[in-house]
Amino acid sequence: MNRLFTFFVFIAVSSLSNKVFSQQPKYVYCQIIAKEKFLSNKVTVELDFGQKMNFFSNHRLKDENGKTVVFNTVVDAMNYMGKRGWEFGQSNIMFVDNGLGSTTVVYIVIMKKLFDELDEDAKSEYLKEFN
Numbered sequence: 834m835n836r837l838f839t840f841f842v843f844i845a846v847s848s849l850s851n852k853v854f855s856q857q858p859k860y861v862y863c864q865i866i867a868k869e870k871f872l873s874n875k876v877t878v879e880l881d882f883g884q885k886m887n888f889f890s891n892h893r894l895k896d897e898n899g900k901t902v903v904f905n906t907v908v909d910a911m912n913y914m915g916k917r918g919w920e921f922g923q924s925n926i927m928f929v930d931n932g933l934g935s936t937t938v939v940y941i942v943i944m945k946k947l948f949d950e951l952d953e954d955a956k957s958e959y960l961k962e963f964n
Contacts, residue, residue: 860945861959863919867907867940875903876940878910884962907940919944 864881879892894902894910904910911921922943929937951959 857956857960858948861948861951862922863914863944863946865907865910865914865940865942865944867904867910867942869938870903875905876907876910877901877903882959907942911942911944914944918950919946 861882866879866881867876868879869876878894880894881892896902902913904913907924915921922945924940924942927939927941929939931937948956948959
């Protein structure tokens with residue numbers, strides 16, 4: 834009887850821990866990194882979803898034709914993401930010395946979206962990457 838009870842307790846704890854550790858998140862987050870274009874007042878945007886990246890990877894936002902999307906301002910990029918269901922989280926500004934005697938301004942904006950609002954492909958990609 835004692836062994837049977839221990840077996841059922843083990844099964845219950847295993848089942849519970851599997852549900853707790855494989856839960857989907859409430860939100861997914863995206864970091865927008867916006868940099869001013871050289872000799873322009875427009876900005877280009879890189880998106881970071883926490884995915885694996887290497888030094889040579891290009892994560893600038895591209896349109897359906899593979900062309901880099903250029904925005905008028907950082908707020909323009911935020912509105913673009915907002916139309917796609919992303920909500921503002923927070924923002925920061927960094928000043929980076931480019932080594933040529935001038936400073937580059939880098940805007941960092943954190944956006945969030947409810948996990949349940951992602952399309953099925955994005956959900957499965959996220960769960961594959963982060964679980």
